[in-house]
Amino acid sequence: MTGVLPVALANATKVIGNVIHTIKEYVMVIQLHTPVDNERLREVLRYFTGVIYQRPPLRSSVKRVIRTRRIHYIDLLEHSDRYVLVRVGCEAGTYMRKLAHDIGLLLGVGAHMRELRRTRTGPYKEDETLVRMQEVSEALYLWRNKGDERYLRKIILPVETAIAHLPKIIIRDTAVDAVAHGAHLAVPGIVRLTKDVALNKTVAILTLKGELVALGTALKSAVEIANMKKGIVVRTKRVYMKPGIYPAVWKKRQEQ
Amino acid sequence: MGLVEKGIRFIEKITKNAGYDQEWIILREDDTSPDYGVLPYQRPINEHIRNGVINLDKPPGPTSHEVVAWIKKMFELERAGHGGTLEPLYPQLG
Numbered sequence: 001m002t003g004v005l006p007v008a009l010a011n012a013t014k015v016i017g018n019v020i021h022t023i024k025e026y027v028m029v030i031q032l033h034t035p036v037d038n039e040r041l042r043e044v045l046r047y048f049t050g051v052i053y054q055r056p057p058l059r060s061s062v063k064r065v066i067r068t069r070r071i072h073y074i075d076l077l078e079h080s081d082r083y084v085l086v087r088v089g090c091e092a093g094t095y096m097r098k099l100a101h102d103i104g105l106l107l108g109v110g111a112h113m114r115e116l117r118r119t120r121t122g123p124y125k126e127d128e129t130l131v132r133m134q135e136v137s138e139a140l141y142l143w144r145n146k147g148d149e150r151y152l153r154k155i156i157l158p159v160e161t162a163i164a165h166l167p168k169i170i171i172r173d174t175a176v177d178a179v180a181h182g183a184h185l186a187v188p189g190i191v192r193l194t195k196d197v198a199l200n201k202t203v204a205i206l207t208l209k210g211e212l213v214a215l216g217t218a219l220k221s222a223v224e225i226a227n228m229k230k231g232i233v234v235r236t237k238r239v240y241m242k243p244g245i246y247p248a249v250w251k252k253r254q255e256q
Numbered sequence: 257m258g259l260v261e262k263g264i265r266f267i268e269k270i271t272k273n274a275g276y277d278q279e280w281i282i283l284r285e286d287d288t289s290p291d292y293g294v295l296p297y298q299r300p301i302n303e304h305i306r307n308g309v310i311n312l313d314k315p316p317g318p319t320s321h322e323v324v325a326w327i328k329k330m331f332e333l334e335r336a337g338h339g340g341t342l343e344p345l346y347p348q349l350g
Contacts, residue, residue, distance in 0.1 A: 005314035006339040007327050010306040019339035092340070121340045123274030129311040136310060140330055149301045156308035158296035164274035168267065172286045191286045194278040208288035209295050210263035226281050246292050
């Protein structure tokens with residue numbers, strides 16, 4: 001199977017786990033064991049859109065109990081004789097091989113997954129940022145042997161792209177070092193936040209320059225935070241930025 | 257363009273490119289000092305690598321784990337990781 005596999009380098013490994021539970025999109029070739037007419041196929045595919053029940057296959061890394069998964073869409077791209085090409089948008093943890101099998105069952109003819117390519121995983125898509133191993137190797141060569149870092153900069157995306165899907169809170173310079181030390185975030189440190197900040201949701205805490213400082217859990221919604229004068233509103237859970245990059249304003253205050 | 261404007265624009269751009277749409281609630285205005293910190297796309301190259309993600313087109317054949325091991329070795333890094341297994345033969349998860 002090919003397609004979108006975001007790979008985090010060194011420090012970025014800390015936050016890449018956050019894209020695992022995001023929406024996935026695949027392009028899949030299903031092989032039917034007997035041809036069916038197009039009308040019937042469309043009808044069955046519609047049936048698999050929405051919440052479906054799925055038992056993880058024998059070869060799987062999770063417990064084999066029936067669970068529900070949401071299929072956001074199944075677009076029929078091509079259908080000829082026994083071959084069906086679909087684009088599927090689904091919740092993380094949906095087994096495509098199983099989906100193909102179950103579509104075959106409902107059609108009454110049997111089917112299996114023939115080919116699969118992932119075209120999206122959360123914030124990463126099959127777009128101009130998608131690069132092949134060969135391009136990585138060439139960019140590294142040009143940097144190491146020709147001193148040209150331009151290609152490397154083109155193929156490596158800043159770690160902040162890995163939190164693009166999360167609600168965001170931007171904080172003042174004076175609050176950065178405290179959060180980098182693991183402190184929770186209080187209202188006066190906040191400059192702006194996105195409207196999707198919600199209770200118990202993971203949020204990304206960023207500097208005014210756009211640098212990732214930490215991930216936290218929101219204790220209030222965006223609207224509630226906007227109406228508060230003081231108080232802790234985000235519990236810091238994963239610090240990304242090393243302490244000491246921004247001045248320790250809070251430390252000075254303590255010493256005074 | 258000021259540093260703050262560049263920082264916010266950067267965040268808005270990566271959000272939009274990823275296909276998400278977010279609106280801001282502005283609580284106060286503030287400035288940022290050029291004396292510390294750096295715009296994410298202006299990190300020195302070594303820092304850029306260590307704080308980077310590659311949107312890799314996984315080749316068929318190797319496991320996601322093997323691909324990560326190659327990248328790690330190529331860049332001579334102590335750590336690397338991926339966002340969601342994409343296995344060579346078996347149904348993927350995540």
